[in-house]
Amino acid sequence: MSDDRATSPRRGVRRREWVAWFAVLFAVTAAMVAIRAHINEAHVALAYLLVVQGGSARGGRPLGIALSAAAFLCFDVLFLPPYGTLTLQDPLNWIVLGGFLLTSILSAQLLYRAQSEAEIARDRAAEVDRLASLGAETLNVGRAEEALMAIASVIRASLRLDECALYMTSGTARPDPIVSRSRVARSDMTVDSRLVDWVAGEGRSVVERLDGTTERNWPIQQLSVASPTTNRARAFLRPLQVRERTVGVLRISNAAGLTLTPAQIRVLEALAYYAALGVERVRLVGEAQRAVALQEAHKAKDAVLASVSHDLRTPLTTIKALAHEIAQGGDDRAAVIEEEADRLNLFVAQMLDLSRIASGSAASNVHPNEAEDLLGAAAQQVSGRLHGRELRIEVASDEPLLFGRFDFAQTLRAVVNLIDNAAKYSPANAPIDLIARRDGRWLVFAVGDRGPGISSEQRERIFEPFYRRSESPDVGGVGLGLSIARGIAEAQGGTLELDHRDGGGSVFSLRVPAIPTAELEQAAGVLGERDDASNES
Amino acid sequence: MAGDVVLVVDDEPQIRRVVRNVLAADEVRVLEASNGQQAIDLAAAERPALIVLDLGLPDIQGIAVCREIRSWSSAPIIVLSARHSDQEKVALLDAGADDYMTKPFSPGELQARVRAQLRRSRLAPAAGATQVITIGELVIDPVKPSLKKRDVGVHLTKTEWELLRTLLKHAGRTLTHQQLFRAVWGNSSGDMQQYLRVHVRSLRRKIETDPVRPRLIVTEPGVGYRFENEP
Numbered sequence: 223m224s225d226d227r228a229t230s231p232r233r234g235v236r237r238r239e240w241v242a243w244f245a246v247l248f249a250v251t252a253a254m255v256a257i258r259a260h261i262n263e264a265h266v267a268l269a270y271l272l273v274v275q276g277g278s279a280r281g282g283r284p285l286g287i288a289l290s291a292a293a294f295l296c297f298d299v300l301f302l303p304p305y306g307t308l309t310l311q312d313p314l315n316w317i318v319l320g321g322f323l324l325t326s327i328l329s330a331q332l333l334y335r336a337q338s339e340a341e342i343a344r345d346r347a348a349e350v351d352r353l354a355s356l357g358a359e360t361l362n363v364g365r366a367e368e369a370l371m372a373i374a375s376v377i378r379a380s381l382r383l384d385e386c387a388l389y390m391t392s393g394t395a396r397p398d399p400i401v402s403r404s405r406v407a408r409s410d411m412t413v414d415s416r417l418v419d420w421v422a423g424e425g426r427s428v429v430e431r432l433d434g435t436t437e438r439n440w441p442i443q444q445l446s447v448a449s450p451t452t453n454r455a456r457a458f459l460r461p462l463q464v465r466e467r468t469v470g471v472l473r474i475s476n477a478a479g480l481t482l483t484p485a486q487i488r489v490l491e492a493l494a495y496y497a498a499l500g501v502e503r504v505r506l507v508g509e510a511q512r513a514v515a516l517q518e519a520h521k522a523k524d525a526v527l528a529s530v531s532h533d534l535r536t537p538l539t540t541i542k543a544l545a546h547e548i549a550q551g552g553d554d555r556a557a558v559i560e561e562e563a564d565r566l567n568l569f570v571a572q573m574l575d576l577s578r579i580a581s582g583s584a585a586s587n588v589h590p591n592e593a594e595d596l597l598g599a600a601a602q603q604v605s606g607r608l609h610g611r612e613l614r615i616e617v618a619s620d621e622p623l624l625f626g627r628f629d630f631a632q633t634l635r636a637v638v639n640l641i642d643n644a645a646k647y648s649p650a651n652a653p654i655d656l657i658a659r660r661d662g663r664w665l666v667f668a669v670g671d672r673g674p675g676i677s678s679e680q681r682e683r684i685f686e687p688f689y690r691r692s693e694s695p696d697v698g699g700v701g702l703g704l705s706i707a708r709g710i711a712e713a714q715g716g717t718l719e720l721d722h723r724d725g726g727g728s729v730f731s732l733r734v735p736a737i738p739t740a741e742l743e744q745a746a747g748v749l750g751e752r753d754d755a756s757n758e759s
Numbered sequence: 760m761a762g763d764v765v766l767v768v769d770d771e772p773q774i775r776r777v778v779r780n781v782l783a784a785d786e787v788r789v790l791e792a793s794n795g796q797q798a799i800d801l802a803a804a805e806r807p808a809l810i811v812l813d814l815g816l817p818d819i820q821g822i823a824v825c826r827e828i829r830s831w832s833s834a835p836i837i838v839l840s841a842r843h844s845d846q847e848k849v850a851l852l853d854a855g856a857d858d859y860m861t862k863p864f865s866p867g868e869l870q871a872r873v874r875a876q877l878r879r880s881r882l883a884p885a886a887g888a889t890q891v892i893t894i895g896e897l898v899i900d901p902v903k904p905s906l907k908k909r910d911v912g913v914h915l916t917k918t919e920w921e922l923l924r925t926l927l928k929h930a931g932r933t934l935t936h937q938q939l940f941r942a943v944w945g946n947s948s949g950d951m952q953q954y955l956r957v958h959v960r961s962l963r964r965k966i967e968t969d970p971v972r973p974r975l976i977v978t979e980p981g982v983g984y985r986f987e988n989e990p
Contacts, residue, residue: 534841535861546867571843589953591952594963595978598971631981
């Protein structure tokens with residue numbers, strides 16, 4: 223990239239070179255004329271060749287060729303007899319002259335080529351150097367936004383643009399663009415945000431023309447093609463992509479018209495990749511900050527929950543224990559106090575459950591778990607409060623292993639809530655069925671009762687917190703069991719649905735993700751290897 | 760049981776009172792500490808037979824007290840906690856606690872657990888793992904090894920034997936998934952939860968009367984398993 227300010231001094235240097243080298247040519251010629259009697263054609267040719275090569279090395283190809291022509295004339299007129307004329311006495315001397323001219327022009331040409339290749343290499347090296355230092359800068363700058371600003375400024379300065387803007391489009395929030403604007407630029411250009419959105423959405427480029435029209439899907443190479451004044455580009459928008467995902471949009475503009483050389487386009491493409499990485503970095507930093515804030519909030523909430531539960535449960539322990547002592551002394555009222563303390567405790571637990579569900583931390587311990595294990599644990603938990611009612615347990619599956627991916631303790635709580643609910647709303651002598659089965663990709667825990675069933679209007683409402691069925695007798699509780707159960711199911715990617723049961727009653731189906739049998743057999747096989755070596759007893 | 764020293768650690772005097780009343784029936788000598796440092800000092804000086812430790816202490820985290828005492832004492836530790844958190848329970852059992860009760864607990868339940876822990880600690884530590892034991896319809900000889908259910912020999916795989924031996928050795932005590940997995944499989948990598956459950960299930964099929972309602976290998980939800988030798 224040549225610079226206007228750099229060109230004029232170079233032109234001055236070049237003029238000095240011309241004067242100097244023609245002076246050298248003159249001096250060499252004068253010196254050789256003085257000793258003309260003692261030298262032959264070979265000496266002259268050699269001396270001139272050295273002057274031509276020196277000239278083309280310092281002053282470029284035109285000087286080399288001009289010196290060749292001048293040396294050719296001097297050679298002919300001054301050193302080949304008859305002296306003072308262009309004619310030659312000996313026709314063979316034409317060969318000498320022709321050979322000299324050819325050799326000098328050729329050497330000027332070769333020198334020029336070698337030099338220009340060296341210059342390109344220098345330019346490339348400078349380009350690489352600039353990119354490398356920019357890369358290092360963008361990684362080093364403390365704040366990610368500052369790095370983006372640095373990139374925008376470098377793009378603007380190295381392509382001599384009025385304006386370079388970077389838009390971050392990957393998040394849901396659209397922060398203000400990072401804009402680098404030259405001091406002389408007219409900032410009256412308004413940016414059409416729909417164009418930015420289109421580029422972000424489609425991952426393709428757009429050009430804005432001087433006449434105000436736009437063209438979508440416009441390849442960047444077109445920027446180097448000369449076009450009529452009205453049809454010239456004014457601004458160019460290209461997507462910024464990291465791993466084929468659009469993370470932002472780069473917009474460059476020149477109010478007077480935007481044309482880039484192929485080399486500049488190459489630089490722009492390289493810098494655009496840095497810009498993309500910078501935008502991605504801003505996004506990641508933002509995400510990390512949000513995650514930290516969220517974690518802090520969770521921590522604070524956990525601390526509150528812990529202290530609330532501690533402060534409520536510690537006095538409840540005392541109340542319960544004292545009531546227990548008094549009840550042993552024969553006072554029935556103490557037993558009521560103990561029961562109420564239990565009820566209060568249940569309520570505290572349910573409120574904490576609801577808050578955990580609301581904050582999305584209800585199922586934090588999801589692992590492969592076995593269905594039968596859960597059924598057994600559920601039977602054990604409710605055994606004390608079914609008062610002789612039959613709980614029928616069945617694993618309705620032909621598969622040897624029935625596994626799901628769920629939080630064992632939470633899912634157990636949900637299933638126990640369903641069993642308690644069934645016990646509350648069905649006749650005391652009616653058995654409750656607890657069935658585990660596989661349904662496609664789901665592991666289903668179904669709890670069936672022979673109660674009155676639930677009308678279709680109430681079918682969804684019973685899952686609302688604090689909802690209690692109108693037609694039912696007072697069954698205690700505050701109506702949180704089912705909404706907690708559903709919250710737990712949903713927290714681990716499952717569902718809880720209610721259906722009519724054939725033959726009367728209701729059936730609640732809690733679904734959690736099942737684990738494919740093949741995966742399980744593999745796990746069992748891996749561990750079974752050691753069993754092959756077991757001592758048969 | 761009479762004459763045993765029991766250390767009760769809680770910063771709430773009311774809870775200490777409740778625990779003291781529960782223990783009164785067993786004629787044990789009750790020591791009280793109201794913070795963690797005092798608890799550690801008393802445990803070192805008096806060598807209690809059992810420790811009831813509340814987690815919400817003002818100075819040192821309950822779990823740190825538990826780990827500290829466990830590093831030089833084998834006295835059973837029963838933890839009281841107001842947080843109903845499985846993760847906390849697992850962490851405490853891994854730190855060496857023997858039992859865990861959530862507040863509000865019933866006095867009768869606490870009494871039963873204290874008695875069970877005192878009885879267990881009085882037995883030779885590895886008795887369950889070396890003697891022939893009869894539990895209900897099972898006769899287990901862990902050394903031979905052989906297992907009979909209603910006088911019929913039952914074949915256990917090597918993994919199942921190791922699982923059963925580990926459970927027997929710590930009968931009555933809840934072992935966390937991590938503790939069980941380490942004891943049976945060592946430090947193998949893999950999905951420990953899944954391996955463990957596959958083998959617990961197959962062991963239950965062989966030793967339980969009704970594997971769907973297990974009485975011997977009891978699930979402690981979200982925490983681990985416990986072998987009940989006195990179901």
